[in-house]
Amino acid sequence: xxxxxxxxxxxxxxxxxxxxxxxxxxxxxxxxxxxxxxxxxxxxxxxxxxxxxxxxxxxxxxxx
Amino acid sequence: xxxxxxxxxxxxxxxxxxxxxxxxxxxxxxxxxxxxxxxxxxxxxxxxxxxxxxxxxxxxxxxxxxxxxxxxxxxxxxxxxxxxxxxxxxxxxxxxxxxxxxxxxxxxxxxxxxxxxxxxxxxxxxxxxxxxxxxxxxxxxxxxxxxxxxxxxxxxxxxxxxxxxxxxxxxxxxxxxxxxxxxxxxxxxxxxxxxxxxxxxxxxxxxxxxxxxxxxxxxxxxxxxxxxxxxxxxxxxxxxxxxxxxxxxxxxxxxxxxxxxxxxxxxxxxxxxxxxxxxxxxxxxxxxxxxxxxxxxxxxxxxxxxxxxxxxxxxxxxxxxxxxxxxxxxxxxxxxxxxxxxxxxxxxxxxxxxxxxxxxxxxxxxxxxxxxxxxxxxxxxxxxxxxxxxxxxxxxxxxxxxxxxxxxxxxxxxxxxxxxxxxxxxxxxxxxxxxxxxxxxxxxxxxxxxxxxxxxxxxxxxxxxxxxxxxxxxxxxxxxxxxxxxxxxxxxxxxxxxxxxxxxxxxxxxxxxxxxxxxxxxxxxxxxxxxxxxxxxxxxxxxxxxxxxxxxxxxxxxxxxxxxxxxxxxxxxxxxxxxxxxxxxxxxxxxxxxxxxxxxxxxxxxxxxxxxxxxxxxxxxxxxxxxxxxxxxxxxxxxxxxxxxxxxxxxxxxxxxxxxxxxxxxxxxxxxxxxxxxxxxxxxxxxxxxxxxxxxxxxxxxxxxxxxxxxxxxxxxxxxxxxxxxxxxxxxxxxxxxxxxxxxxxxxxxxxxxxxxxxxxxxxxxxxxxxxxxx
Numbered sequence: 001x002x003x004x005x006x007x008x009x010x011x012x013x014x015x016x017x018x019x020x021x022x023x024x025x026x027x028x029x030x031x032x033x034x035x036x037x038x039x040x041x042x043x044x045x046x047x048x049x050x051x052x053x054x055x056x057x058x059x060x061x062x063x064x
Numbered sequence: 065x066x067x068x069x070x071x072x073x074x075x076x077x078x079x080x081x082x083x084x085x086x087x088x089x090x091x092x093x094x095x096x097x098x099x100x101x102x103x104x105x106x107x108x109x110x111x112x113x114x115x116x117x118x119x120x121x122x123x124x125x126x127x128x129x130x131x132x133x134x135x136x137x138x139x140x141x142x143x144x145x146x147x148x149x150x151x152x153x154x155x156x157x158x159x160x161x162x163x164x165x166x167x168x169x170x171x172x173x174x175x176x177x178x179x180x181x182x183x184x185x186x187x188x189x190x191x192x193x194x195x196x197x198x199x200x201x202x203x204x205x206x207x208x209x210x211x212x213x214x215x216x217x218x219x220x221x222x223x224x225x226x227x228x229x230x231x232x233x234x235x236x237x238x239x240x241x242x243x244x245x246x247x248x249x250x251x252x253x254x255x256x257x258x259x260x261x262x263x264x265x266x267x268x269x270x271x272x273x274x275x276x277x278x279x280x281x282x283x284x285x286x287x288x289x290x291x292x293x294x295x296x297x298x299x300x301x302x303x304x305x306x307x308x309x310x311x312x313x314x315x316x317x318x319x320x321x322x323x324x325x326x327x328x329x330x331x332x333x334x335x336x337x338x339x340x341x342x343x344x345x346x347x348x349x350x351x352x353x354x355x356x357x358x359x360x361x362x363x364x365x366x367x368x369x370x371x372x373x374x375x376x377x378x379x380x381x382x383x384x385x386x387x388x389x390x391x392x393x394x395x396x397x398x399x400x401x402x403x404x405x406x407x408x409x410x411x412x413x414x415x416x417x418x419x420x421x422x423x424x425x426x427x428x429x430x431x432x433x434x435x436x437x438x439x440x441x442x443x444x445x446x447x448x449x450x451x452x453x454x455x456x457x458x459x460x461x462x463x464x465x466x467x468x469x470x471x472x473x474x475x476x477x478x479x480x481x482x483x484x485x486x487x488x489x490x491x492x493x494x495x496x497x498x499x500x501x502x503x504x505x506x507x508x509x510x511x512x513x514x515x516x517x518x519x520x521x522x523x524x525x526x527x528x529x530x531x532x533x534x535x536x537x538x539x540x541x542x543x544x545x546x547x548x549x550x551x552x553x554x555x556x557x558x559x560x561x562x563x564x565x566x567x568x569x570x571x572x573x574x575x576x577x578x579x580x581x582x583x584x585x586x587x588x589x590x591x592x593x594x595x596x597x598x599x600x601x602x603x604x605x606x607x608x609x610x611x612x613x614x615x616x617x618x619x620x621x622x623x624x625x626x627x628x629x630x631x632x633x634x635x636x637x638x639x640x641x642x643x644x645x646x647x648x649x650x651x652x653x654x655x656x657x658x659x660x661x662x663x664x665x666x667x668x669x670x671x672x673x674x675x676x677x678x679x680x681x682x683x684x685x686x687x688x689x690x691x692x693x694x695x696x697x698x699x700x701x702x703x704x705x706x707x708x709x710x711x712x713x714x715x716x717x718x719x720x721x722x723x724x725x726x727x728x729x730x731x732x733x734x735x736x737x738x739x740x741x742x743x744x745x746x747x748x749x750x751x752x753x754x755x756x757x758x759x760x761x762x763x764x765x766x767x768x769x770x771x772x773x774x775x776x777x778x779x780x781x782x783x784x785x786x787x788x789x790x791x792x793x794x795x796x797x798x799x800x801x802x803x804x805x806x807x808x809x810x811x812x813x814x815x816x817x818x819x820x821x822x823x824x825x826x827x828x829x830x831x832x833x834x835x836x837x838x839x
């Protein structure tokens with residue numbers, strides 16, 4: 001059972017790590033807006049398409 | 065296309081040859097489009113001056129950072145577009161957008177890019193950027209508070225889980241047998257975690273309790289702090305110094321802190337659920353104006369306008385300062401002052417007020433007042449006064465809790481003293497159990513839990529609650545005040561009556577007017593939306609007066625009666641029933657028809673007012689419109705008092721006098737001019753279609769042009785009050801049964817803690833029953 005003396009402090013370290021991760025997430029603003037980011041994914045596709053288009057235009061210009 | 069963002073996104077994509085995605089529809093743009101002259105980067109250079117920038121930006125070691133209010137940013141398309149365009153600029157770092165608050169924060173490298181280029185880029189997309197001063201960002205404060213409580217909640221939650229694990233090990237060990245050293249170890253670890261939880265997550269409770277005691281006010285936090293602090297201190301004392309190790313209650317203390325933090329967090333979220341803008345009134349004015357001061361042309365912020373500055377105001381612009389017209393003539397929308405949407409004519413020598421919008425024509429003004437004395441600035445003053453005079457509401461729970469807590473503390477002290485004489489070693493144990501058992505946790509959750517569910521429920525039914533207290537206050541309202549234009553009526557005009565002076569039928573006259581009015585952009589023209597069947601040729605528009613044209617070759621003219629009479633050479637004029645909102649149709653030397661227009665009553669206005677009236681509420685109609693118009697409008701509506709010619713000050717005085725008579729007053733309004741009145745009312749309700757500023761001062765916002773939302777809110781509030789009472793009753797009953805048990809020493813503190821959690825859970829589950837309400 002003496003392994004408990006090691007495992008419990010270890011679990012505390014893990015908890016501290018989890019809290020630190022959460023604090024970081026809060027501090028970097030990930031919890032400021034809980035509504036719009038879920039909708040943001042709907043806009044990603046056109047973005048990449050447009051990017052692709054821009055990139056293509058650029059290569060065209062370089063080519064010409 | 066829902067907004068500028070979508071439109072610009074569509075154009076952006078079309079430019080890149082992907083136009084197939086969208087079926088372009090040329091719908092009207094929402095207001096807020098930036099005027100052409102400011103879409104160039106150079107006009108924003110005012111914000112590049114170091115002394116100006118110091119007011120707006122925060123400097124960091126690596127970058128500058130600024131908050132910008134973006135007018136016209138409504139949805140995710142907008143934020144996507146702005147995000148894309150800004151991130152392509154060199155030197156722009158992190159961009160954070162918050163479409164709900166219409167704000168963005170941007171970090172940039174001052175060496176690589178100027179602020180004016182960033183602002184100019186946003187403006188060139190068609191939005192109106194407005195840098196926020198460092199002192200104005202109340203949103204930021206809210207964000208800090210939100211983050212802080214999230215962190216506290218997380219620490220309390222994680223800590224609670226850990227401590228409960230150890231506690232169960234110990235309890236199980238007591239039952240099954242456990243090493244004394246292992247037991248001690250578990251409790252030491254618990255103490256470590258509990259120390260963090262109590263002193264980090266529990267700090268606000270101690271702080272508030274301290275202030276409460278200092279102000280001789282018994283709040284919820286006093287017994288909370290006593291119970292948490294007591295449980296913690298006793299446990300530490302028992303563990304480190306005491307001989308028997310039974311009285312260790314870290315689990316109770318930690319669980320207590322977690323549940324209370326959760327309750328407070330939910331309450332805070334409910335409070336902040338609706339976005340209100342930082343300084344909505346300033347957002348009325350353009351971000352920049354071009355003035356000539358002593359012959360020098362300057363681009364400055366409207367707050368910098370001084371007496372004697374000269375400036376031009378063009379179509380669609382907002383007049384930035386109070387001034388006198390030097391030249392030009394124009395029609396102005398003065399809804400800021402009067403609340404009435406109909407435009408007023410202003411000519412050379414007339415005075416104009418800040419915040420009015422120029423509808424047609426153009427003006428050259430000279431400013432007659434500095435910014436501080438301007439109308440917009442003084443309305444803001446009026447507003448802040450109104451809010452400070454507003455009657456304070458006291459929660460039902462708060463009132464009950466005050467007595468309850470006082471009684472509780474006295475009782476605990478009494479019981480403690482009694483036990484001191486019977487069995488001194490039991491005193492601490494029993495006092496602690498009493499404090500935990502009687503913890504007002506369920507009590508303090510009882511109201512916020514219900515209000516949170518209620519505001520979620522209402523928001524699904526088109527009613528936004530921005531101040532959760534409003535639900536309670538709404539039920540006490542016995543006098544309802546309504547604004548007219550925009551609230552009971554829509555802003556559009558409808559044909560009220562047609563007087564015919566010829567053999568032509570009413571239908572034909574309207575058709576002729578409609579055919580000609582198609583060529584006019586006058587406000588009154590919108591009433592004749594059904595297109596006429598005639599072909600209008602040789603159309604001549606006299607701005608603000610009327611239109612003349614030929615229909616099938618014959619000359620006609622329409623417009624104000626006097627103008628038409630003058631044009632057509634009519635000498636005998638009929639007496640008018642009202643002066644404004646009249647359109648006359650004339651042919652040479654004969655008057656054909658006079659059309660009276662009036663506001664269109666909202667479809668659900670009558671039913672809403674009747675329902676309120678049937679419930680025994682008094683109803684007042686307050687309007688800035690002329691008394692005659694207002695009383696005619698009120699005909700057939702169940703209105704008890706009807707007042708016209710009301711300026712914002714008058715409306716406020718009216719509300720104050722009602723409040724002095726002991727009435728509780730609700731105000732429903734929409735315009736900028738209603739904002740101070742909304743601030744004065746016990747419950748303020750704004751239409752979502754109205755101005756930003758009135759919404760930011762409203763407790764309740766009605767979405768989708770539905771007045772009936774008022775009735776929905778009343779129904780839900782009634783139900784919510786029922787459930788709150790059940791909850792308070794339950795919390796009370798629970799505490800009253802458990803207290804004697806704890807006082808008699810029959811209750812271990814851990815049992816009290818479990819009982820407390822179950823009772824809180826019941827309160828939360830009961831609150832959820834509100835969702836089953838059938839409307």
